[in-house]
Amino acid sequence: MTNEQLFVHLLHRICKYSDALVLHTVLQDHGDKRQVKTSAVKMALDSxxxxxxxxxxQRSxxxxxxxxxxxxxPQPNYRTLVTLNSDALLEFLNQDPLSGMLPGFRANTFPFLDAVNATPLADFKGSTV
Incomplete structure (x- = not known):
C-alpha cells in the first residue's frame, strides 16, 4: 500500500476528511514508533x-x-503528546473490505482525466516539503 492509497483508505473508513488528515499526519510523524509532540495550532498550520x-x-x-x-x-505550554495505537489501526483498516468501486480505488480512466493528464497539472505530485 502506498502513502496515497493509505490516505484514501483512511478517508473512506473514517468518513471525515479532517480526522483522516490528522491521523495521516500522526502516521507521517512516526506516531506508531514514538510520541509526537505537537499542538492543534502547529498541526493545523505547519503540518x-x-x-x-x-x-x-482538536475535535479530530x-x-x-x-x-x-x-x-x-495534553502537556503544559499548549503541547500535546500523541501516540498511535498501531494494533487498533490495523484492526480498523482490516475490517470488511472496501468496495473497489469507491473513488480512489478505481483503476479506470475517463475523458476528463485524460484532459487533465494532457496539462501541466499531470506532473503535480503534491507538496515537496
Missing amino acids: LRGQVSPKQV LKRLESMGLINVM
Whole structure:
C-alpha cells in the first residue's frame, strides 16, 4: 500500500476528511514508533498547511482518541503528546473490505482525466516539503 492509497483508505473508513488528515499526519510523524509532540495550532498550520483549523484538529484528536486509534496526553505550554495505537489501526483498516468501486480505488480512466493528464497539472505530485 502506498502513502496515497493509505490516505484514501483512511478517508473512506473514517468518513471525515479532517480526522483522516490528522491521523495521516500522526502516521507521517512516526506516531506508531514514538510520541509526537505537537499542538492543534502547529498541526493545523505547519503540518496541514491550513487545510483544517486548529479547532477542527482538536475535535479530530478527540474523535480519534474515542475510536481508540490514538492516545492523547495534553502537556503544559499548549503541547500535546500523541501516540498511535498501531494494533487498533490495523484492526480498523482490516475490517470488511472496501468496495473497489469507491473513488480512489478505481483503476479506470475517463475523458476528463485524460484532459487533465494532457496539462501541466499531470506532473503535480503534491507538496515537496
